[in-house]
Amino acid sequence: MGRDSWRFHELDKEREKRGRMDPIWRGVGCVLIVLLGFVGYAFAGWFLGKNLVYIPPVVRRPPFAPWLPQDVFVKLVVAFLFMLLSFTILSAIYAMAFPIRPGETDAPPMKRRDKERW
Secondary structure, three states: OHHHOHHHHHHHHHHHHHHOOOHHHHHHHHHHHHHHHHHHHHHHHHHHHHOOOOOOHHHHOOOOOOOOOOOHHHHHHHHHHHHHHHHHHHHHHHHHHOOOOOOOOOOOOOOOOOOOOO
8 A cells, every 4th residue: 555556656647747847938939048058148239338437458459369260269258247137137036026935845944932941
């Protein structure tokens, strides 16, 4: 008996089926990462084109990599920072829109007690 019985086996299958994420959402996540990379690189090109911040020539063309075109290193760094910031904002919006709901295996929240005096 116990967990090996037919009833619990069916409940386990149903629980696993409910907990699985649709594979299309993984594809959406991959597309989002790639899209944020392209948008970040375009933003970096616009940012450097506007020349909003002074960037020294040593950083624009690093001496350890003279074969790289000018500003590629800076564009990649700015694109990465843009990706990081935009993904953080999207994650915060998603967390507010769809909060985590405790499941059946989660512990119940702790109850507050009055302050105990020593």
